[in-house]
Amino acid sequence: MRSVWSGNLAFGLVSIPVKLGSAVSSHKIGFRQVHEADQGRVRYQKTCELDDQVLESGEIGRAFETPDDELVEVTDADLKALPLPTAKTIEISGFLDLAAIDAVQLDTPYFLAPASPAADKPYVLMREALAKAGKAAVGKFAMRNSEHLALVRPRDDVLVLQTLRWPDELNSPSDAAPKGKVSISDNELRLADTLIDALGEADLDSYQDEYAQAVEALVAAKIEGTELPAPSGDRGGKVVDLMAALQASVDQATGGAEDGEGGEAPGATVTQLSAQSRKKATAKKTARKAPAGKSAAKAASARTSTGRTGAAGKAGEKTPAKKAATKKAAAKKATRRRTG
Structure with a gap:
């Protein structure tokens, strides 16, 4: 697992060395911008607005813009020196029932892993304690120049950290509700x-990204020069x-x-x-209508018999040739009785 953050998970006086790794990946289709006339890629260059000089990444810093348009430079060293305990620590400050968490507030999920063998026991202890209580731990940590509200919950054998939207980032749902009485x-x-x-019930494992598959089929058809996929109705x-x-x-x-x-x-x-x-x-409908016991066996037998006869007719049906042979055999038998 590639680590995107490392630090400590503080659970009371217990400190667990941990590291974060992404819990998800994306198969989103990406497109390049091109010049339609000659298919050249469109490039973006960063320039200084004062002298129009094209800048390399090493020449670019960061600054905070104040309400009166003043720019205050902030360096990487300044950010690392911030007096924030959450810079290298996920501070657990409370717990919530898993059912009480609003799905709208959930953001990016990460796997939380022990950073060393010495961290395994306290890590498992916290995982098992949360699972037994049916709770999720709530805390804060700083990553990528931002402080995040986080939820830590057990999932199988691991702890999952999911960042949360801050309460004041959630928009009111009132504008989306139907207007008037319905x-x-x-x-x-x-x-x-x-x-x-x-x-x-929906089986989430059975769903696929059909848009990505359709784009891939379109690109393959263009490369091979074959007929493009027909649009769906x-x-x-x-x-x-x-x-x-x-x-x-x-x-x-x-x-x-x-x-x-x-x-x-x-x-x-x-x-x-x-x-x-x-x-x-x-x-589902077949299961509801299926006969039970002897009736089911009888129905299955009838289906099998019908399947064998096919278009020639039902099993046991006599053809004209069979009828003639039967009649001739009966006549011979009667002759033998008379002569005997």
């Missing part, structure tokens, strides 16, 4: 609840009749639309379910 009927709520149940739309859209969605999720029990209702545009959702819904 009435929801019992039937609408019932259908929405039915749809939630029909779609079932428009799956969005304005819902005109909420009840009709809900009912159509439930029918589709439970397989009702395939059995002629429902379908897309007039006056509503319903987003098509993904193949994975349809497969899950079909499996």
Whole structure:
């Protein structure tokens, strides 16, 4: 694990040497800016506004701009000398129930690892104590020229540190809430609840970044000179009749639309379910309708028998040739009885 910060985790009088490493990675697609005329890359140069001189990184420092536009230079040495205990220490000052943490406040996750073998025992002690209490530790630490509010919680065999937004950084949700009074009927709520149940639990491991895959396929097609991937159809739309859209969605999720029990209702545009959702819904419906015990065995036997006969007909059905042979054998038997 590549360390991005090292210091101590202070838990009362217990000090645990730790290091931080990123807990996530990104597969976000990055693009370069190019000159459309000749495909040359667009470069950015840092220049001084006083003399227009192009500067190298070693010639660039930092300064704090005051409200009256005065620039005060601040060096790396100045920042390292700040009288902050959190510069090299994550100070734990309290604890929270995990269920009480607002997801909106969560920011970047890091793995918190012991920095030396001597730190293993106090590290495991804190991990186990937090897991047993169902709590997360809250503290502060400084990294990359900023002080961060942090949450430390157990996850399997490690401690995870997740930076938090400061309370005054959270915007009020009032502007996002619907304006005016909105009435929801019992039937609408019932259908929405039915749809939630029909779609079932989400399996996060099964989700993939389809945008990144589509971009990669596009680039590969351009390189190979093959036909570009066809655009997908428009799956969005304005819902005109909420009840009709809900009912159509439930029918589709439970397989009702395939059995002629429902379908897309007039006056509503319903987003098509993904193949994975349809497969899950079909499996649920099959499980609900499957016969049990002897009935199940009988149904399976009938399906197997039907599968074997195929287009030729049902098992045991006599063809004209078989009928003639049977009739001839019966006549011979009757002749033998008379002569005997």
